[in-house]
Amino acid sequence: MPIVLESCDFAYKRRRPVLKRFTCELPPGRTVFLGPNGAGKSTVLGLAASALLPRAGAVTYDGLRTSARADRDGFRRRVAWLPQHVRPVPGLTAREQVAYAGWLKGMPRPVAWREALRALRLVELADSAETRVGELSGGQQRRVGVAQSLVHGAEVLLLDEPTAGMDPRQRAVFHEILAGLPSSVHVVLSTHDTADLDGRYHHVLVLNSGQLTFRGTSEAFLAHAEPGTAPGRAADSAYQRLAEREGTAWTV
Numbered sequence: 457m458p459i460v461l462e463s464c465d466f467a468y469k470r471r472r473p474v475l476k477r478f479t480c481e482l483p484p485g486r487t488v489f490l491g492p493n494g495a496g497k498s499t500v501l502g503l504a505a506s507a508l509l510p511r512a513g514a515v516t517y518d519g520l521r522t523s524a525r526a527d528r529d530g531f532r533r534r535v536a537w538l539p540q541h542v543r544p545v546p547g548l549t550a551r552e553q554v555a556y557a558g559w560l561k562g563m564p565r566p567v568a569w570r571e572a573l574r575a576l577r578l579v580e581l582a583d584s585a586e587t588r589v590g591e592l593s594g595g596q597q598r599r600v601g602v603a604q605s606l607v608h609g610a611e612v613l614l615l616d617e618p619t620a621g622m623d624p625r626q627r628a629v630f631h632e633i634l635a636g637l638p639s640s641v642h643v644v645l646s647t648h649d650t651a652d653l654d655g656r657y658h659h660v661l662v663l664n665s666g667q668l669t670f671r672g673t674s675e676a677f678l679a680h681a682e683p684g685t686a687p688g689r690a691a692d693s694a695y696q697r698l699a700e701r702e703g704t705a706w707t708v
């Protein structure tokens with residue numbers, strides 16, 4: 457089931473609005489959320505994660521509404537968010553940091569401790585469970601962040617530019633790990649790099665200046681490439697054309 461943002465208005469403090477009457481579904485399955493710097497991807501994911509609240513409109517998941525205080529804990533247990541920067545908790549090992557995240561979500565300590573190791577196995581970091589997070593590489597720290605999101609059994613993972621700064625090999629490893637997650641875990645991954653788009657992602661959303669300019673399957677996305685573009689360049693070409701397109705006022 458999708459996370460639905462319906463007619464959302466959002467602005468940071470007294471700044472001009474980033475989103476105006478923004479409507480969008482984050483579909484189940486695996487989704488790449490593309491958009492240039494400043495397009496509003498982090499803002500949309502923050503709203504979808506209940507980390508930000510809309511000034512008007514609603515964000516819902518399975519009947520839970522982020523603006524309803526009573527719904528918020530339940531929402532956050534089911535929808536996990538990996539912000540752009542994963543902060544190592546000083547002195548904590550990977551297992552301790554992941555267990556701590558589980559405990560904060562209400563898991564009893566022994567359960568969080570056990571589930572932390574399971575989550576670290578899922579992201580192929582069990583061997584580094586006893587290493588301090590601050591001593592891990594940037595890519596490994598992001599995997600700790602994914603484990604934190606997975607520890608309490610979330611259904612949806614919202615990953616904000618998790619591959620930023622990764623070299624192609626690290627990026628490939630990261631995508632392999634996501635591909636290996638149970639299919640019951642839905643993933644939305646934001647990026648401004650089409651290198652993140654491969655056959656494992658079912659859906660593509662493109663955002664530009666706070667407006668969705670495309671929403672559809674990966675095949676439909678690639679069909680927007682300039683005719684005659686070499687297959688290896690098709691995603692870039694489609695993205696360039698779609699990112700420049702005027703936003704739509706779709707209601708989805």
Ligand SMILES: Nc1ncnc2c1ncn2[C@@H]1O[C@H](COP(=O)(O)OP(=O)(O)OP(=O)(O)O)[C@@H](O)[C@H]1O
Nearest residue numbers: 468471474491492493494495496497498499500648
């Ligand atoms: N905390 C903040 N305070 C004020 N303005 C902000 C804040 N965060 C983002 N913005 C502004 O909101 C707009 C959308 O930013 P957002 O971070 O959502 O875009 P993005 O697509 O995620 O960009 P990037 O790819 O660079 O992370 C930008 O104009 C940005 O300057």
